[in-house]
Amino acid sequence: MNRQRLSAARKRIHQLQQAMEDDLRVFLERTPLLKGRLYEAQTRCGKPGCRCNRGELHTAMVLAYRGGEKQYNRCPADQDIPLLHEMTGRYQDFRQARARLVKASRELLEQIGVMERERLALGEERFRKTETGKRVP
């Protein structure tokens, strides 16, 4: 029973170590991040007679910028979209990796707790089988 718990904990710790190593790679990259999200929005231009008034909406890329004190949405220039897509995408990846790491760290501590309890139990078992020696003078 003891051995099974130890073995399961050890296996899980190895899995967590692997997952955490993968996420650490995301943090160690050197590429710039931008706090925000880029998405495609459907809009009406408001011009009378435009097709959007008949339900054929325009599509526009919108940057929801969340980096400064003021948060705002704006439509970036076409030539900037690939860069903004890259930087905001990497930021989302970074945040997701961070959330996974927080969760994995908690579980790692739990599994380390299991290892400690089970190994101490093993040690106690062996200790009880040792000879009773002389009393400490």
Ligand SMILES: [Zn+2]
């Ligand atoms: Zn329109």
